[in-house]
Amino acid sequence: MLSEFDLIKQYFVQDYAQNSPQDSRFALGIGDDCALLNPSQGMQLAISSDMLVSGRHFFPDADPYLLGHKCLAVNLSDLAAMGAKPLAFTLALSLPEANRDWLAAFSQGLLGLAKTHQCRLIGGDTTKGPLNICITILGELPPAAALRRDAAQVGDDIWISGTLGDARLALAAYWKELDLDETSHQQAAIRMHQPTPRVALGIALRGIAHAALDISDGLIGDLGHILAASKVGASLYVDELPAGSILQTQSTKLRREFTLAGGDDYELCFTAPVAQRDAVMQASKISNTRVTRIGNIDSEPGLRLLDQNKQPLDLHLKSFDHFTSP
Amino acid sequence: MLSEFDLIKQYFVQDYAQNSPQDSRFALGIGDDCALLNPSQGMQLAISSDMLVSGRHFFPDADPYLLGHKCLAVNLSDLAAMGAKPLAFTLALSLPEANRDWLAAFSQGLLGLAKTHQCRLIGGDTTKGPLNICITILGELPPAAALRRDAAQVGDDIWISGTLGDARLALAAYWKELDLDETSHQQAAIRMHQPTPRVALGIALRGIAHAALDISDGLIGDLGHILAASKVGASLYVDELPAGSILQTQSTKLRREFTLAGGDDYELCFTAPVAQRDAVMQASKISNTRVTRIGNIDSEPGLRLLDQNKQPLDLHLKSFDHFTSP
Structure with missing residues (x-):
């Protein structure tokens, strides 16, 4: 059976040394109690967390490749909205079972988009439970540049x-x-x-x-x-x-x-x-x-x-709320 | 009914301006797409995420005050294990319902321990779903000081x-x-x-x-x-x-x-x-x-x-693994 540590090693630890030039900001990645980062001097950090729940944010039978993409995309979107440049992220994953096909596809979708944005997976957690994906993303931007x-x-x-x-x-x-x-x-x-x-x-x-x-x-x-x-x-x-x-x-x-x-x-x-x-x-x-x-x-x-004639429209619309919407 | 935004405002936004001296590291807290931090110059960041799932890491009827304490404690423990000083954390919370009593007790347990360690809640996410608590914590330490x-x-x-x-x-x-x-x-x-x-x-x-x-x-x-x-x-x-x-x-x-x-x-x-x-x-x-x-x-x-006579013991013990343990 696939253990927690094998799972992380096999699907989520990337060999960055081979794929990207040495970056002194990344002092320590997956595998210790914490990841260690050296933030760029003089830059501000932007931080955001998003949790995606099966049956709420995606269908339980969602394509795992697309799901991996989407989980990171929504977090990158939060950085974009502040004008921050992606740096790194952690992934906490609750899974009903350690299914190899699912994990392979999910990690490809996730890490593919991460590579596109040069945003490195530096740590996280895996546990057994109802499918739930929580990503915390870190980005950098010059002080006072944030789009608030x-x-x-x-x-x-x-x-x-x-x-x-x-x-x-x-x-x-x-x-x-x-x-x-x-x-x-x-x-x-x-x-x-x-x-x-x-x-x-x-x-x-x-x-x-x-x-x-x-x-x-x-x-x-x-x-x-x-x-x-x-x-x-x-x-x-x-x-x-x-x-x-x-x-x-x-x-x-x-x-x-x-x-x-x-x-x-x-x-x-x-x-x-x-x-x-x-x-x-x-x-x-x-x-x-x-x-x-x-x-x-x-x-x-x-x-x-x-409307197009600058006349008021009364549409009675409301936005989605996680606790008051159905 | 308690909306997502009321919930966050009422139970999780603390008035730090009143309770703690101005700290220029905290540029922006809860309420925007990202939180903004100015890391202390020359310090390294330690980052860790832990996900706690109902029925797996705690009993579904767990005392919410103690649960709030424990969720943050296990993350602070990861910082401790690196020799890092707590700085800030994000909280992503999936809840079956927005129960006021539960939220009041949970946030008291969580924010009480946060205050003890001067570790500030800077952002997160709330959603409806099976009870799941994911905290990502950030700490600081001098470069090369980490206990790896x-x-x-x-x-x-x-x-x-x-x-x-x-x-x-x-x-x-x-x-x-x-x-x-x-x-x-x-x-x-x-x-x-x-x-x-x-x-x-x-x-x-x-x-x-x-x-x-x-x-x-x-x-x-x-x-x-x-x-x-x-x-x-x-x-x-x-x-x-x-x-x-x-x-x-x-x-x-x-x-x-x-x-x-x-x-x-x-x-x-x-x-x-x-x-x-x-x-x-x-x-x-x-x-x-x-x-x-x-x-x-x-x-x-x-x-x-x-054993106490320096003789080998054969105890056939193994550690807990989230996917191979029962």
């Missing part, structure tokens, strides 16, 4: 990266809330299973954007956190929200609902002064990431949803 | 802090493997529910001890990690192992078994040169932590268990 939620200013443009709503559309099709042809469903599901963390965009927006966060529970709820922290209001141009390529083919009602309150988008929502519009477009180009201007920060408290 | 598993040298003494086996004895009584009177059971159970992380001892042993780790899965198994990493062997004086105060009253057979392969002890096992015996005793005094010399590091591979 409390930094939006009246007059800022509001921007969003990529497109919204296809992940929620795929979920709706899984839940039989609506019909979607097989090809469309598969394409939308890519957005649900393999989110792309906007790390390069977050870094490119340092010194340009004011506030930022990543959209995980739905745009209006998450934007609400920026408004509350920054003590400002906002107007959103609902019909200018960039819908995902499959959601674009659906009704206006569905498009509005899933772009505004979809969830699982992992796009960056950020604010920036009007004078920085060219700089934002340049950051978009550098990071090869589409951005769209979707509204304004106002002094009037609250969030106003406007 | 691979640093034991032939000729070193082997030492253990505190006493061993009472936690395992309490578990045996819960499992009805043996009879224990109520008072004894309660007293032994304190060791199981409220382990004392040996943080002050770990720090005091910097520059004195060679290798160290904390005993969580049982002495012989955990000491085996030092032997493997350091490529050495060892002799243990089994009858000199410091048994817990309740275990002392039990049979020699039980005392040997539970001191050698108990688990959940959270004591430090460390090696130090013979020339450092006085310095070890001084570290013990400074940290107000009992230490006992229990064996030697040898060049001959393997672990030899010796």
Whole structure:
């Protein structure tokens, strides 16, 4: 039987010495009571933890390769939302059984994305129990460069990266809330299973954007956190929200609902002064990431949803909450 | 109903500004995509993650105050085993429901111990799901000061802090493997529910001890990690192992078994040169932590268990493994 130590050694310990140049920041990796890091001198550390629970954040029979990717992607997305550069992460894993096929695929998905972002697995924990994956990620950024939620200013443009709503559309099709042809469903599901963390965009927006966060529970709820922290209001141009390529083919009602309150988008929502519009477009180009201007920060408290004629929309939407949502 | 954000705000956000002097290392705490830390200049970071699962690491009806204490204690113990000073931690929590009484008691146990060790809760995640608690802890230490598993040298003494086996004895009584009177059971159970992380001892042993780790899965198994990493062997004086105060009253057979392969002890096992015996005793005094010399590091591979006449014992014990143990 596969022991805890064999499991870690076989699937999660990478031979970095062979694959990457020596990096003196990594003093000690997996295998001791703690990992040891030498942070880059003068840099600030950004730290975030996310826990993904089977049946809650993913289907119990989820493809383990995609699941490995997604677990790390949602954490990288938190670093992106602060403008931090990925450094290292720990993985705590509760598994019903030590299944070799599952572990091989999961670790490939996880470590593949880690390699792409040069983010090293430095430690963690494995135990037997209901499937639960908890990652804590560490990134670096210059002091005072962080894109914080409390930094939006009246007059800022509001921007969003990529497109919204296809992940929620795929979920709706899984839940039989609506019909979607097989090809469309598969394409939308890519957005649900393999989110792309906007790390390069977050870094490119340092010194340009004011506030930022990543959209995980739905745009209006998450934007609400920026408004509350920054003590400002906002107007959103609902019909200018960039819908995902499959959601674009659906009704206006569905498009509005899933772009505004979809969830699982992992796009960056950020604010920036009007004078920085060219700089934002340049950051978009550098990071090869589409951005769209979707509204304004106002002094009037609250969030106003406007249609294409700038008339108010009353949509009665709410964001996902882990304890009050079904 | 208690929402995810109310839950965090009400039970886990502490007003440090009121309770502790300003500390410029803490740039941003709970409430953004990431926490931000300014590590002390020139210090190394020690990082560890532990995941505790209901029914596996604790009883589903465990006292939430004690559980809050224990979750952080086992992480502090990992820092202690490296000789690191606690700095900050993240908490990821999966809960079947947002129960106010449970959360109030759990957060009191957790944050009480955090305050004792000046270790700040800086972020985390809460979600609905089977009860699972994952803490990632960060500590600081001078470069090259870490007490690593691979640093034991032939000729070193082997030492253990505190006493061993009472936690395992309490578990045996819960499992009805043996009879224990109520008072004894309660007293032994304190060791199981409220382990004392040996943080002050770990720090005091910097520059004195060679290798160290904390005993969580049982002495012989955990000491085996030092032997493997350091490529050495060892002799243990089994009858000199410091048994817990309740275990002392039990049979020699039980005392040997539970001191050698108990688990959940959270004591430090460390090696130090013979020339450092006085310095070890001084570290013990400074940290107000009992230490006992229990064996030697040898060049001959393997672990030899010796009785009081230095005769080999063959006890057929093994350490706990999360995937091969029942």
